[in-house]
Amino acid sequence: MTTQLLLIDALNLIRRIYAVDSNQSHHSEEHMIKASCARVAHACKKLLSQCNATHAIAVFDGDKSWRYHYYAAYKSTRSPMPDTLKNNLARFKHAIEETGIVVFSPENDEADDIIATLAYKAASNNVSSTIVSTDKGFLPFLSAHIAIFDYFKKHYIEHQDIKQRFNVPQHRLVDFWALAGDKTNDIPGVKGIGNKSAEQLINDYESIEAAMMDDALNATLKRKLTADMDKLIISRNLVMLRTDINLGFSLKQLRLN
Incomplete structure (x- = not known):
């Protein structure tokens, strides 16, 4: 089976x-x-x-x-x-x-x-x-x-x-939530950046770092990102689930009788 x-x-x-x-x-x-x-x-x-x-x-x-x-x-x-x-x-x-x-x-x-x-x-x-x-x-x-x-x-x-709900690629969800924040869990995000601005950044650039390096990036967005980079990093760490927890048990112990 x-x-x-x-x-x-x-x-x-x-x-x-x-x-x-x-x-x-x-x-x-x-x-x-x-x-x-x-x-x-x-x-x-x-x-x-x-x-x-x-x-x-x-x-x-x-x-x-x-x-x-x-x-x-x-x-x-x-x-x-x-x-x-x-x-x-x-x-x-x-x-x-x-x-x-x-x-x-x-x-x-x-x-x-x-x-x-x-x-x-x-x-x-x-x-x-x-x-x-x-x-x-x-x-x-x-x-x-x-x-x-x-x-x-x-x-x-x-x-x-996922695409219909967030309008960003699945592999960029963590960046999206880190930028926009999450009020439900009191995750701050970047001050002044909401879902629309986060969506734009995610869809226009391969990474947040690439957006920061682009001289053509909207000056206001760049200023917000620069000023709140510490909150962006904190938010990213908070929304990203861990996959390295030491469980202390094996799959065999979860077998149904």
């Missing part, structure tokens, strides 16, 4: 399902949590079947990854996880484990970096994987061996979806 690795961004899945359930009328908070856990487990079972998974893992976020130490304002304005959900995460983890999927909660690393590392290492060994997440940070990894599935839209992301 061909190896198929299923990689679930656990909190990305859980938080969206919980958000829907928490807005429904339930007899009690306990009833709501039970219903939400059941829906998460049902989603996992559907994903296992749909992806023909032979190996699977659901990854949670660790506490305060390296990004928080590297840039103090990282995700500083993001709303905290609701206490009810936070206090019941163990039950959600158990619900996922009941489906046969390995649950992994790193000490400090973010789920995105763990998943990117797993997908990258699998692809390097010609093993196909499917990442289940709505997080745009995974889009640069879409390739012959790495699929990305949006469970809520029931849609596999295609290269044309």
Whole structure:
């Protein structure tokens, strides 16, 4: 049987399902949590079947990854996880484990970096994987061996979806986000450069360095880039997912029973 690795961004899945359930009328908070856990487990079972998974893992976020130490304002304005959900995460983890999927909660690393590392290492060994997440940070990894599935839209992301959404080449997404910033995660970008200016720079030049060296570059854009080059470098490092995390386990340990 061909190896198929299923990689679930656990909190990305859980938080969206919980958000829907928490807005429904339930007899009690306990009833709501039970219903939400059941829906998460049902989603996992559907994903296992749909992806023909032979190996699977659901990854949670660790506490305060390296990004928080590297840039103090990282995700500083993001709303905290609701206490009810936070206090019941163990039950959600158990619900996922009941489906046969390995649950992994790193000490400090973010789920995105763990998943990117797993997908990258699998692809390097010609093993196909499917990442289940709505997080745009995974889009640069879409390739012959790495699929990305949006469970809520029931849609596999295609290269044309990326082009239509951002209007820049897939391999330049990191530069695009580094230039324009990302308010959702409090990533600064270059002051005064928004999506339109970033899009123009990406599509007109092979690299940001090439744009800086061009005497014909708009003087205002060049001044903004020069003045905020430190934020550009910081932003690029923040948006680029790591593929070199020391995992401490092997693919064999993720095999489904």
